[in-house]
Amino acid sequence: MNLPIDITKTHVVHQWKHDRPLIACRISPDGQQAVSTSEDSSLQLWRIPGGEKTVLKGHESWVHALCYSPDSQQLVSGGCEGSLMWWAVRADAPSLLRKSDAHSGWIRGVAISPDGSTLASVGNDMLVKLWSTASGEKIAEWGGHERHIYSVEFHPSGNQLITGDLLGKVHVWNVADRKLERTIEATPLYTENKGQQAEYGGVRSLAYHAERKELIAGGTHKATNPFGAVHEPLILRFGWDDGVLRKSHACEGIPGGLVWRVQWLKDGTAVGVSGGSTGGLLLFFNDSQEKEIHRFKLPSLARDMDIHLESNMVATAHFDSHLRISVMNA
Amino acid sequence: MSLAHYACGSREHGLNRRRFLQRSGSAAVAGSAIAGGLGSLTTGLAAEQLKAQDMRIVVFNMHGGLSQLESWDPKPGTKTGGPCRSIPTSVPGTHVSDLLPYTAKQMHHLCVLRGVNTSEDDHGKGAYMMLTGRRQTAAADYPQIGAVAARMLNDESRGLPGHIVVTPGGGGGKGNEAAYLGPKYSSISLGGSKPPPNTTKPDGINDEAELRRHDFRRRLNEEFLTRRRTAITDAYTHSYEQALRLMERRDVFDVSKEPQADQDRYGKHDLGRQCLMARRLLENGVSFVQVTHSNYDTHNENFNFHIEQLGEFDRAFATFVSDLFDRGMLEKTLVVVLSEFGRTPNINLYYGRDHWSKAWSIVMAGGKVARGAVFGKTNDEGTEVVDGQVDHGALFHTYLQAVGVDSTQSIAVDGRELPIADPAAAPVWKVLT
Numbered sequence: 124m125n126l127p128i129d130i131t132k133t134h135v136v137h138q139w140k141h142d143r144p145l146i147a148c149r150i151s152p153d154g155q156q157a158v159s160t161s162e163d164s165s166l167q168l169w170r171i172p173g174g175e176k177t178v179l180k181g182h183e184s185w186v187h188a189l190c191y192s193p194d195s196q197q198l199v200s201g202g203c204e205g206s207l208m209w210w211a212v213r214a215d216a217p218s219l220l221r222k223s224d225a226h227s228g229w230i231r232g233v234a235i236s237p238d239g240s241t242l243a244s245v246g247n248d249m250l251v252k253l254w255s256t257a258s259g260e261k262i263a264e265w266g267g268h269e270r271h272i273y274s275v276e277f278h279p280s281g282n283q284l285i286t287g288d289l290l291g292k293v294h295v296w297n298v299a300d301r302k303l304e305r306t307i308e309a310t311p312l313y314t315e316n317k318g319q320q321a322e323y324g325g326v327r328s329l330a331y332h333a334e335r336k337e338l339i340a341g342g343t344h345k346a347t348n349p350f351g352a353v354h355e356p357l358i359l360r361f362g363w364d365d366g367v368l369r370k371s372h373a374c375e376g377i378p379g380g381l382v383w384r385v386q387w388l389k390d391g392t393a394v395g396v397s398g399g400s401t402g403g404l405l406l407f408f409n410d411s412q413e414k415e416i417h418r419f420k421l422p423s424l425a426r427d428m429d430i431h432l433e434s435n436m437v438a439t440a441h442f443d444s445h446l447r448i449s450v451m452n453a
Numbered sequence: 454m455s456l457a458h459y460a461c462g463s464r465e466h467g468l469n470r471r472r473f474l475q476r477s478g479s480a481a482v483a484g485s486a487i488a489g490g491l492g493s494l495t496t497g498l499a500a501e502q503l504k505a506q507d508m509r510i511v512v513f514n515m516h517g518g519l520s521q522l523e524s525w526d527p528k529p530g531t532k533t534g535g536p537c538r539s540i541p542t543s544v545p546g547t548h549v550s551d552l553l554p555y556t557a558k559q560m561h562h563l564c565v566l567r568g569v570n571t572s573e574d575d576h577g578k579g580a581y582m583m584l585t586g587r588r589q590t591a592a593a594d595y596p597q598i599g600a601v602a603a604r605m606l607n608d609e610s611r612g613l614p615g616h617i618v619v620t621p622g623g624g625g626g627k628g629n630e631a632a633y634l635g636p637k638y639s640s641i642s643l644g645g646s647k648p649p650p651n652t653t654k655p656d657g658i659n660d661e662a663e664l665r666r667h668d669f670r671r672r673l674n675e676e677f678l679t680r681r682r683t684a685i686t687d688a689y690t691h692s693y694e695q696a697l698r699l700m701e702r703r704d705v706f707d708v709s710k711e712p713q714a715d716q717d718r719y720g721k722h723d724l725g726r727q728c729l730m731a732r733r734l735l736e737n738g739v740s741f742v743q744v745t746h747s748n749y750d751t752h753n754e755n756f757n758f759h760i761e762q763l764g765e766f767d768r769a770f771a772t773f774v775s776d777l778f779d780r781g782m783l784e785k786t787l788v789v790v791l792s793e794f795g796r797t798p799n800i801n802l803y804y805g806r807d808h809w810s811k812a813w814s815i816v817m818a819g820g821k822v823a824r825g826a827v828f829g830k831t832n833d834e835g836t837e838v839v840d841g842q843v844d845h846g847a848l849f850h851t852y853l854q855a856v857g858v859d860s861t862q863s864i865a866v867d868g869r870e871l872p873i874a875d876p877a878a879a880p881v882w883k884v885l886t
Contacts, residue, residue: 185536203536352753
């Protein structure tokens with residue numbers, strides 16, 4: 124696992140099967156555990172590398188939002204029923220620590236501050252909420268998005284929160300006073316298809332690279348038939364200081380694709396996981412060109428991913444009920 | 454109903470253009486046997502009615518195929534249930550999807566039919582079946598429920614068309630939707646909250662000139678019709694006369710005349726305005742209104758799209774039903790919520806649901822329909838009907854019976870007796886009071 128990264132050598136090393144199609148996944152910061160969620164509304168903890176599974180039940184609906192605490196001891200999950208659940212995941216018998224009725228409707232995203240003290244959650248109620256990770260108490264909530272909020276990330280300083288919505292609006296909030304500092308327009312990720320009378324797309328995922336001072340936003344474009352899953356994956360690369368779009372990373376030959384999540388590699392390579400009628404793909408982009416520098420075809424349609432930078436490990440959640448662990452080296 | 458006396462007019466088919474122009478004295482009407490200028494209204498307006506009842510029908514057409522699992526027949530916690538949950542309603546023991554919180558509070562007015570099986574997964578064919586009560590064949594064409602309602606229920610003395618389709622863009626309402634009933638029972642299509650187009654007097658024409666124009670048109674028509682009368686010419690003639698009445702009642706179509714509070718309650722979106730338009734039309738005596746809500750054909754991301762779409766529908770529809778009840782109109786108005794089919798219990802790899810006609814739901818309310826009732830049942834995962842199965846033919850009968858029309862009888866058309874509804878089907882008597 125400590126070989127130097129080589130994205131062209133990416134390959135699957137583990138695949139563990141649950142009973143139902145998977146939705147989301149994360150790897151714990153210490154790299155010893157992965158979590159997935161599935162269409163049976165449960166969470167599955169997987170020990171790495173053995174793949175021993177523990178199922179956590181409690182949510183009344185599907186879970187799209189997950190994040191680990193920095194020390195890997197706790198996991199927070201946000202369900203479509205609007206509940207936030209804090210789990211102790213390293214005990215012999217993982218257990219529910221607390222539950223909060225957090226949002227009205229789906230929770231779409233959760234993120235934890237770099238110091239681990241604050242959790243942010245966003246959802247279909249178009250509200251941003253902050254929570255104390257120590258007590259579970261709500262610290263603040265505010266509105267400002269006009270449509271469903273799909274994604275949330277903390278800036279590495281912990282002073283700013285970044286949220287993205289259906290309309291392709293990326294708002295940058297000052298965490299201290301909850302004021303909107305500015306809006307970055309990621310509108311290419313939004314499609315209003317008047318023929319189908321549908322609005323589609325949105326900022327499905329966000330990621331910030333501290334050294335490069337760049338923000339990437341993932342989703343879809345060219346949604347000529349949103350109801351028929353005809354749309355192509357797209358990642359937008361913005362300069363953080365000026366908010367200017369630097370690259371539109373599109374892909375050729377993926378007529379049915381959507382970037383469910385984007386993340387960075389340390390060297391500034393942007394990675395997106397695409398799922399759709401074209402199948403499951405890991406797409407890699409650098410700043411030298413708009414099209415991808417490499418794509419890795421996954422064995423099945425993927426719906427989420429998480430990269431563990433220290434081990435070059437990638438977890439992907441799949442429709443075929445598998446959690447797959449790949450490594451980006453030989 | 455008096456039958457029209459149509460001329461075959463073999464020799465008169467070729468109306469002599471020169472003679473026509475000589476008689477008219479104007480080149481302005483050249484090329485048009487029936488003179489006039491309201492082209493968009495010529496899709497057909499009613500001319501006669503068989504009987505006058507003060508009953509009405511409104512259909513909410515959930516275009517594309519509403520998912521029964523995200524609306525009327527939720528299956529939370531099952532393999533097919535998806536992420537949506539069920540919530541209690543105003544009828545103890547009856548639950549609907551949590552995407553319908555406002556409608557749930559009006560459930561005591563509604564009747565849910567959960568055992569619909571139409572066995573047709575094609576959009577066009579399914580829509581045809583649900584609106585005509587028959588399966589489409591090459592041998593025959595059948596009138597849609599709106600055309601039948603216009604023929605059977607509309608009081609033409611009110612000066613309003615009997616068959617109106619409201620869509621966001623004003624499209625639809627095309628084709629042979631009145632079939633053998635004739636084009637006069639075809640729909641007028643309205644775009645959202647706007648009055649029909651071309652229903653204002655042209656600039657620069659005063660009342661006197663307007664009268665002269667129409668007198669001139671009538672004289673031409675009368676002369677022409679003495680020799681060349683057909684169902685089509687009757688429909689054209691009727692269309693122009695009704696268009697004139699429509700112009701006089703143009704305010705009926707102006708939703709902005711409704712109180713601002715009502716506009717707010719229905720929602721500031723196309724469907725909210727369409728629902729308010731429907732209420733306004735029904736209050737003014739229009740016999741049939743179809744409101745189209747689009748789009749539910751969610752093969753991809755079914756849940757996101759249903760959250761969006763039903764978020765609009767729920768409040769507007771619940772407000773509409775509540776208002777009809779509060780105004781004493783529900784007893785005389787049948788409300789139907791239908792689609793061309795439902796959606797698959799199976800959730801596909803794109804979080805979508807595909808076409809599914811074997812076990813889905815519709816909703817009725819008002820008229821003679823039982824209140825607060827659920828009829829029919831699907832199995833635990835919603836894949837099959839296990840009780841109270843009904844199809845499009847039975848539903849068509851039921852709609853008509855619910856507004857007092859004996860659907861087992863026939864209509865006289867050009868001397869022929871044609872069954873109103875499919876003689877092989879029967880009403881769902883258990884949902885009628």
